Amino acid sequence: LTRRPRTALTLDKWHMFWETQPVRHYKDGENQEQMEGAIDVPQPISDIKQEPYNLPSNYEWCVCDVTNDRIMKEVYALLSNNYVEDDDNMFRFDYSVQFLRWALQPPGYFPDWHIGVRAKASKKLVAFITGIPARVHVRGKLVFMAEINFLCIHKKLRAKRLAPVMIKEVTRRVHLENIWQATYTAGVVLPVPIATCQYWHRSLNPKKLIDVGFSRLAPRMTMSRTVKLYHLPKETLTPGFRAMEKQDVPAVTQLLQGYLSQFVIAPDFSEAVVEYLLLPIKNVVNSYVIENPESHIITDFCSFYTLPSTIIDSMNHTQLKAAYLYYNVATVTPLVQLMNDILIMAKLSNYDVFNALDIMHNESFLKNLKFGPGDGHLHYYLYNYSLSAPVKPLELGLVLL
Ligand code: NHW
Structure with missing residues (x-):
């Protein structure tokens, strides 16, 4: 045998x-x-x-x-x-x-x-x-x-x-x-993931997250110190930061095409798809651009989508309002600054938590912006396509909803 x-x-x-x-x-x-x-x-x-x-x-x-x-x-x-x-x-x-x-x-x-x-x-x-x-x-x-x-x-x-x-x-x-x-x-392991990624979570409303059991008070931390730790400014910091509009579609498409071409797996975004997927829809998808105040050139882009979770057995709360990082391109503004601004926008809109995967260049800002690693993994799969080598999370440029 x-x-x-x-x-x-x-x-x-x-x-x-x-x-x-x-x-x-x-x-x-x-x-x-x-x-x-x-x-x-x-x-x-x-x-x-x-x-x-x-x-x-x-x-x-x-x-x-x-x-x-x-x-x-x-x-x-x-x-x-x-x-x-x-x-x-x-x-x-x-x-x-x-x-x-x-x-x-x-x-x-x-x-x-x-x-x-x-x-x-x-x-x-x-x-x-x-x-x-x-x-x-x-x-x-x-x-x-x-x-x-x-x-x-x-x-x-x-x-x-x-x-x-x-x-x-x-x-x-x-x-x-x-x-x-x-x-x-999928969160489950099937034959055979092309990549395995990790979710990271940034508390926006730490008190609620702790109340419902999403997160725990860290050792030697009080609630008020925790609230202070995750505090965010009331306004975004980058000049020219604003919601994406229809007229931005060509510029955003160009930014995305340029940025995404470096990844092993990434969507091929046409203007029609960008217009459909990335123009803001309240409580569905939020997208922002940085428009240079002098040249009016669109230099950077960031977005998240809204996916709440039902809190299954909680006394005080029924829903967790979560933002999920979607696509970003930073060509002029440092990525960490852009991400700080998107956190501020999510906080202003009353989200409880901001989630991001360790794909693309996300690892470069996660720790800095006080994201903590979650216990869930997300496995990526291809059907009827074999890769000659597994892909690292940072080589992935694709986000599935
Ligand atoms: S992942 C979310 C999946 N949904 C959930 O987790 C919801 C809660 N769970 C359920 O509803 C995102 C059930 O547990 C489900 C399984 C329906 C998951 N993907 O009917 P059985 C997606 O939607 C395999 C693929 O007895 P069940 C992506 C499992 O390994 N396969 O199980 C979806 C086993 O096969 P095995 C999964 O618990 C991608 C078989 O199902 C799976 O009553 C789909 C057991 O079946 C999963 N998430 O129902 C693939 N979970 O070989 C698309 C279990 O191991 C492929 N299984 O014996 C491409 C198709 C298109 C190709 C075009 C060219």
Whole structure:
């Protein structure tokens, strides 16, 4: 009997579904040199299964029309009660309807990639998965992809192998559009992350964060010293700092294209996508530019999106208001100064916490601006694309919502 040598990456878990998919596998070995590019070649569209995959007999597929208020109420009810929780089940993501509409309808989106599963008898929505199209640079090569997100199965239907059917169905619909790669992130480890990132948190409302158990009072710290430690000025400091406007779209697109080209994985932003994703929408996405007061040139850009969490069992508070750092480009203003200003804006708008991943150049300001490392990790994945080497967080230029 010969045993496969165990490397750090060789987990003993057998992935019945993922073993069958065109993704990297642990048994591929981490030392073995990997090819770079598609794992499976595209099939002729006419060979793709025309009918949806079979669901267990009590369930049926539906398309969730995100423009329909009644359907969005159902999607919101499913996600707000059943979507991602932290390891201690204290907080659960509470994506708003407005946010979901924004996230799911970028230019060129496909309505039938917003997939629901209903109980046949009651018509209750019990599961959801979505894809949106995206153009992503992978080591300089432009790849058309689907970004897969919001995979959610009602708590009562877990561990019944429904997720693999949903993933196969979204894959089929993506293939029908002649797209063969996808990217997704998850808190769980699956075969095999291309990168593993860490969340960092900057307290804005430390008292509430401590009250609800999000953070703890540090040893030898009192509440009033903690509040003082995280205090922020009442106004931004950089001259010319202002909200992004429609007229800034060409300049912001140029800034982003220039900046993002240095990363191994990064979106290919057109003006249309920048206009859609980065123009401010209240309680969804905030974006700011620095306009040089004399030359009126836009030199820097920063943004965050709004993703509150439900506080599951708290007496005094029901929701944690969190800002998540999105895309930034600093060409003239030091990045740490730009980030200090965005923290000030979030504080002024009553956010409780500001979250950021250790991707792009974020590590250069996290400690300085009093972010602390969280216990959650976020793993990035590619579907049907193999990289010749793993990617460091600072080589990632892509943020998924
Ligand atoms: S990550 C958020 C995922 N959602 C949640 O965590 C919400 C709470 N949890 C649930 O609703 C962002 C359920 O636990 C879910 C699993 C639905 C997660 N990704 O049905 P079974 C995203 O949305 C595998 C991928 O019995 P369940 C990204 C698991 O490893 N696979 O489980 C989504 C196992 O397979 P294995 C995941 O607990 C990306 C199988 O599912 C997964 O009732 C999707 C078990 O299925 C996850 N997060 O339901 C992939 N969690 O092989 C897109 C578990 O290990 C791929 N599993 O036996 C690309 C597709 C497009 C390609 C186009 C070319």
